[in-house]
Amino acid sequence: MKCPFCSEINNKVIDSRLSKDGRTIRRRRECIECDRRFTTYEKLEDVLPMIVKKDGRREPFSREKIISGIRSACQKRPVSATKIEEFVDSLELHFQELGKKEIDSTEIGERVIKILREWDEVAYVRFASVYRQFKDIKEFMAELEDILKSRKEADLS
Numbered sequence: 001m002k003c004p005f006c007s008e009i010n011n012k013v014i015d016s017r018l019s020k021d022g023r024t025i026r027r028r029r030e031c032i033e034c035d036r037r038f039t040t041y042e043k044l045e046d047v048l049p050m051i052v053k054k055d056g057r058r059e060p061f062s063r064e065k066i067i068s069g070i071r072s073a074c075q076k077r078p079v080s081a082t083k084i085e086e087f088v089d090s091l092e093l094h095f096q097e098l099g100k101k102e103i104d105s106t107e108i109g110e111r112v113i114k115i116l117r118e119w120d121e122v123a124y125v126r127f128a129s130v131y132r133q134f135k136d137i138k139e140f141m142a143e144l145e146d147i148l149k150s151r152k153e154a155d156l157s
């Protein structure tokens with residue numbers, strides 16, 4: 001990314017944000033040579049990593065797929081569409097900023113699980129049971145007990 005004023009190649013990013021439609025990243029940059037600032041726009045599709053699935057197949061990062069997975073877990077639960085979209089925005093920005101060419105699908109799955117656990121227990125259990133494919137009912141119950149315990153603690157405090 002050349003500085004438009006002095007053609008220096010190196011610069012630092014001062015601020016990154018997603019456009020309203022979530023498809024473009026706007027960055028404020030500062031040239032390390034002349035200290036002047038300029039703005040660049042990058043398409044998200046071009047900078048997002050490929051997803052490596054558990055069986056080793058690769059597929060492009062799909063915002064729609066992640067959203068629809070979260071939505072189905074949140075069906076009839078008090079989680080707004082905006083909340084889901086904002087979360088996926090932040091995911092995209094995060095992985096884009098990591099700058100890796102590939103990431104494991106589990107990196108996304110675990111992040112989704114974590115946020116659902118904060119949002120809604122039912123949605124969390126739905127997603128986790130599909131995603132983690134609990135080997136048996138014992139494993140599943142242990143997870144549930146964990147949730148109930150942390151809820152009790154939260155109620156007491």
Ligand SMILES: [Zn+2]
Pocket residue numbers: 003004005006007008031032033034035036
């Ligand atoms: Zn410059």
